Amino acid sequence: xxxxxxxxxxxxxxxxxxxxxxxxxxxxxxxxxxxxxxxxxxxxxxxxxxxxxxxxxxxxxxxxxxxxxxxxxxxxxxxxxxxxxxxxxxxxxxxxxxxxxxxxxxxxxxxxxxxxxxxxxxxxxxxxxxxxxxxxxxxxxxxxxxxxxxxxxxxxxxxxxxxxxxxxxxxxxxxxxxxxxxxxxxxxxxxxxxxxxxxxxxxxxxxxxxxxxxxxxxxxxxxxxxxxxxxxxxxxxxxxxxxxxxxxxxxxxxxxxxxxxxxxxxxx
Amino acid sequence: xxxxxxxxxxxxxxxxxxxxxxxxxxxxxxxxxxxxxxxxxxxxxxxxxxxxxxxxxxxxxxxxxxxxxxxxxxxxxxxxxxxxxxxxxxxxxxxxxxxxxxxxxxxxxxxxxxxxxxxxxxxxxxxxxxxxxxxxxxxxxxxxxxxxxxxxxxxxxxxxxxxxxxxxxxxxxxxxxxxxxxxxxxxxxxxxxxxxxxxxxxxxxxxxxxxxxxxxxxxxx
Numbered sequence: 001x002x003x004x005x006x007x008x009x010x011x012x013x014x015x016x017x018x019x020x021x022x023x024x025x026x027x028x029x030x031x032x033x034x035x036x037x038x039x040x041x042x043x044x045x046x047x048x049x050x051x052x053x054x055x056x057x058x059x060x061x062x063x064x065x066x067x068x069x070x071x072x073x074x075x076x077x078x079x080x081x082x083x084x085x086x087x088x089x090x091x092x093x094x095x096x097x098x099x100x101x102x103x104x105x106x107x108x109x110x111x112x113x114x115x116x117x118x119x120x121x122x123x124x125x126x127x128x129x130x131x132x133x134x135x136x137x138x139x140x141x142x143x144x145x146x147x148x149x150x151x152x153x154x155x156x157x158x159x160x161x162x163x164x165x166x167x168x169x170x171x172x173x174x175x176x177x178x179x180x181x182x183x184x185x186x187x188x189x190x191x192x193x194x195x196x197x198x199x200x201x202x203x204x205x206x207x208x209x210x211x212x213x214x215x216x217x218x219x220x221x222x223x224x225x226x227x228x229x230x231x232x233x234x235x236x237x238x239x240x241x242x243x244x245x246x247x248x249x250x251x252x253x254x255x256x257x258x259x260x261x262x263x264x265x266x267x268x
Numbered sequence: 269x270x271x272x273x274x275x276x277x278x279x280x281x282x283x284x285x286x287x288x289x290x291x292x293x294x295x296x297x298x299x300x301x302x303x304x305x306x307x308x309x310x311x312x313x314x315x316x317x318x319x320x321x322x323x324x325x326x327x328x329x330x331x332x333x334x335x336x337x338x339x340x341x342x343x344x345x346x347x348x349x350x351x352x353x354x355x356x357x358x359x360x361x362x363x364x365x366x367x368x369x370x371x372x373x374x375x376x377x378x379x380x381x382x383x384x385x386x387x388x389x390x391x392x393x394x395x396x397x398x399x400x401x402x403x404x405x406x407x408x409x410x411x412x413x414x415x416x417x418x419x420x421x422x423x424x425x426x427x428x429x430x431x432x433x434x435x436x437x438x439x440x441x442x443x444x445x446x447x448x449x450x451x452x453x454x455x456x457x458x459x460x461x462x463x464x465x466x467x468x469x470x471x472x473x474x475x476x477x478x479x480x481x482x483x484x485x486x487x488x489x
Contacts, residue, residue, distance in 0.1 A: 110354075114362050122354035129353065157319055157357060 044222025047077050047088035048180025048212065049152040049163045050192060052205035055237030056161040057244075058152045059209040060088050061184065061216065062231065063224035073229050081107050082117050083240045085153035087127070090182035095134055099149055102130055120153040124164045124172050127151060131170040148181040154236045161236065187219030188212040202235065206244055209233055210252040218263045226253055292423030293329045294433075295390050295401060297413045302401055303471045304390060312336050314343060318359040325392040325470075326364060330406070330423050335387050342371060361393025365402040365410065373408030388422035392472070399472045 044065040049058045060077035063070060078088045079100045087103060089096040106126055110118040118126070127149060151164040151172075165179035166172045178192050192212050200208070213231040216223045224231070230253065233244040257264065293306040304327070312328040326343065328336045346367050350359055368389055389404040403420040404410040413420065421430040 110358070113366070114358075114360050116358075116360060119355050119357040122358040125352065125354055 044184075044220075045077060045090035045182030046180065046184030046188065046213070046216040046220065046223045047090055047150060047182055048178065048185065048188065048192070048209075049088070049150055050196065050200075050205050050209060051161050051163060051177040052200045052202055053198075054161070055154060055202065055205075055235055056152045056163060057202070057205040057209050057233060057235055058086055058088055058150075059213055059231055059233045061182075061213060061224040061226070062229045063222060064093065065222055073224050076232050078232050078234050079104075080234070080241050081123065082111070082153075084117065084156055084236060085120065085123060085151065086234060086236065086241055087149045087151050088181075089149040090185075091148060096149075098134075099127065099130055103127060117156075119157060120151075120155045120162055120164070123153070124151055127166065128170045128172055131166060131168075135169060150179050150181055152236055154238060154240070159238075182220075182223070184216035184220030184223035188216050191215055202237075206233060206235075206248065207252050207256070210249060211256050214253065214256060214260065214263060218266050227257065292421065293327060293388075293390055295403060295413060295420050295422075297401070297416060297418045297474075299416050299474075301471050301473050302392075302399055302413065304392070304401075306390075312340055314340065316347065316359060318356050322393075322395045324359065324361045324364065325394070326368075327390040327392075328387050329390070330388050339368065339371070339387060343367070361391050361400055361402065365391050365404065365412075369404050369408050369410045371408075372404060372406065390420075390422065394472055399474050 044063050045061060047058070047060040049056050058078050062073050062075050062077075064072040064075045077090075077096075078086055080086045081103055085107075087099065089099060103123065103126070107118050107123065110116075110122075131149075148166055148168060150166070153162050153164075154160075155162045162174060163177075163179045164172050164174050165181070177196060177198075180188070192208060195208055195211075210226070210231070210233070213223075214226045217225040217227070230246055230249050233249055235242055235244060293304065295302065295304045306327055306329060312326075314326040314328075316324040318324065328339060343364060346364070347356065347359060350356065350363075368391070372387075388406050389402075391402045391404070393400045401413045402410060403413070403422060405422065411420065419434045421433055
């Protein structure tokens with residue numbers, strides 16, 4: 001972390017005209033569609049969080065890509081931070097691992113030092129400071145590639161589930177019931193918003209998450225196909241963080257696929 | 269009571285009396301409550317409410333007023349920085365305790381200044397489910413009042429006088445007396461030691477379940 005920050009400071013802490021010249025030159029070297037930006041190993045992703053009555057469900061696909069190659073179809077993109085919180089990220093793997101390692105470390109150190117979990121707001125503020133180190137990525141790439149995270153928690157102090165989404169410049173906000181990120185996110189926004197309801201149960205939320213994962217796999221090249229690889233789904237509620245078993249996810253997927261003629265036609 | 273105390277104390281009244289003429293603080297933990305009684309010319313009390321139902325209290329006693337103001341500013345800087353890096357909700361008594369202890373341990377002025385003039389602290393972290401109190405001496409030595417019968421005295425008093433006074437207070441068995449009675453005993457005891465002036469007292473009930481915490485009694489005489 002220190003090295004990265006120092007490196008960035010050394011590289012970009014330039015004053016006056018020179019700063020502007022270098023920035024213009026840097027941005028000009030590689031735009032969004034140029035090869036240089038596409039060759040890094042990144043998590044071709046859809047991750048999202050949906051609130052339900054009493055908790056929040058967090059889901060992520062399994063694909064990691066590098067250029068035109070699939071590096072892995074078994075990646076786990078939902079990362080537990082504390083007994084009541086997790087993050088899920090999309091984008092370059094170096095940034096994701098940087099965020100995961102630092103968030104995990106700060107949560108553990110805080111608990112060890114002061115005997116209490118870092119609050120949801122504390123986690124969000126610290127995550128913001130981590131993202132600020134990577135501002136230059138956003139100048140040269142699509143907004144989701146650098147590793148935009150979502151933070152899902154059950155806030156013990158407020159006694160309610162919370163989802164916090166981050167913008168590419170570190171700004172964060174709290175959407176009312178649903179947030180996500182990744183290249184496959186655009187294809188599921190409307191679906192989830194259309195089907196969500198305020199009194200949605202845990203079971204229905206898991207079902208909706210699986211449905212969205214299937215749609216995302218069909219709609220985005222970078223997202224793993226849920227018919228082949230099961231997505232990872234986790235729940236956070238008053239009792240804490242827990243994974244949803246593969247059997248449950250498989251049951252929902254198999255049941256949903258039967259009624260999805262359009263999607264099946266599209267991807268078969 | 270005063271005669272009994274005087275016999276028990278066997279103190280050199282002039283020595284202790286002169287030491288107590290400036291500032292001091294007593295903190296005592298009983299079975300069910302923690303009591304704090306303070307008298308200081310320039311007592312500083314800082315209250316924080318990082319979340320609903322939780323209060324962090326910092327009492328600074330003794331020391332030059334400039335030194336106290338410096339440390340008050342340092343605590344404010346810490347809380348402001350915390351808002352940026354984490355959240356005000358994450359502020360705890362233990363965090364301030366660590367910060368002040370470290371600050372005083374590394375502070376050249378406090379370490380080498382004349383003892384009675386150095387600032388000392390009592391820090392309280394009061395939640396419905398727990399009550400934690402810490403004491404920090406002028407040189408950064410610190411301790412938590414964990415067990416029943418733990419007592420600490422801070423202020424312009426020699427170590428010997430502090431020990432004598434602590435023994436005298438413990439002989440009072442305050443745990444068997446009502447809440448206000450303990451407070452009056454403290455005041456009475458301090459009066460016996462020619463220690464007069466404004467006193468502040470606070471008592472905190474120690475609750476395990478966290479549902480029936482009584483409001484602390486604050487009284488100034």
